[in-house]
Amino acid sequence: MTEFFGYKRPDGSIGVRNHLLVIAPIDCSFEPAKKIASQVDGAVAITQHHGCGNDPVLVHNLVGTGLNPNVAAVLVVGLGCETLTSKIIAEAIQKSGKPVETLVIQEEGGTLKTQKKGIKILKKWKKEIAEYKPEPFPICKLILAVECGGSDATSGIAANPAVGVACDRLIDEGGTVIFSEPQEMIGTQHILARRAINELVAEDIYTMIENDEARLKAIGVDSRWMSKGNIDGGLTTIEEKSLGAIRKGGTRQIQGVLWNDWERFDKPTRPGLWLQDGTGWDVPSVSHMVAAGAQVVVFTTGQGSTTGHAIAPVIKVTGNPHTYASMRDNMDINASTILNGGDSIFDVGDRTFNTIIKTSSGSKTKAETLGYQDYIVFLRSRAAEHLLGHC
């Protein structure tokens, strides 16, 4: 079995990076959190921008990111008067056994004192994690997230099918793959449901995709609709468009839907292919899959997306030769060689698989080298979900 070099955490999960994470549960404490993280190499700060209410979706996603094995230790920096307290976040992450500390600005006596203390904590951890040595692990310990953004006519015929080949191989060797963006599955629910491991999973797939159709309908968007750009670009039906999108997850059986709502935040419970109830918006879509445990991300793009992630390496694959040539700083894999017959879909799939293993063993992606630290939690309108009968 193929192996990668990672870091074993106290809960048995394997990280492919050794980040120190500073979590600001609310944006009121994000500035000092960023200042603290900026002083220590490998440290990164995240927050959410949906107020200080104790919303389960926010808690699940912030906690999930802290629990991700790419994070070696977590410092939670709060303001003090928020309902979504540092304690809530810290206690949930502490259960994994990784080091967790909290600082509350109103208790520490202001920003400067908090920052000084925070930097001291991170520097101490930095010395400790410098001792961690990566060890070999089988790829059944790997969870890959796949995403697409800035798609064009090459996405559905080059980058997505090639990444799909890599996903199939990862799953065949015992690994796990997650993909999301249910809005981009509309019109293919019957095809995805056919690939479900059982009837219950098939029902979940229909529910997840039809919920997104209902959300579109509620704001007056007909899900049959394709843009003029889609049709000009050569897409004939919504099935064709969605099949091109879901191809990036490969062709294997679907183990289940990972719900991400007020009641549930699911993580893969066995290897194989999983769908996440997420959003079509790239950065939060990736953030939610990483919160569900993905250590590494493959992102296909045609026009040239540049995003990365705070704690997970994001590998960019483009099937567009012009994008690869003009955006070499951003693109990790050139899938455009498929277009002229220079490479087959399987050749680029193998190349992608090898890059996943290399990246999971420490090799930096272009987005990491550029210092991208994207992180967004997406929150649906709870009022709208009630009106639609989804919760």
Next chain:
Amino acid sequence: MNIKAIQIDDRDNVATLTNNSKKGDIVQVLNPSGVVFLELQLIEPIPYGHKISIKNLKVGDEIIKYGETIGIVNKNILKGSWIHTHNVGSARMPTSGKEEGIL
């Protein structure tokens, strides 16, 4: 000019062009392993990113891409023809009418 078209799954009856083309051009169709298995002379121009029929198809036939049905033929199609909204409709969500407004 050397025009290529890609068949993504070996069950597909269409392939996608990776260059712009004009009537009379020869299109080399690559199978999923990247091997040219068919050459077709174009009876009409087909734009980059659009599909070519690699079989004769009649009304009611399914259009297969990614090994799955992406639509149903609503006008008979000769091998080597351009496949798009003028001769294929969605099997699940009829787009006719919707498209007319935007094309």
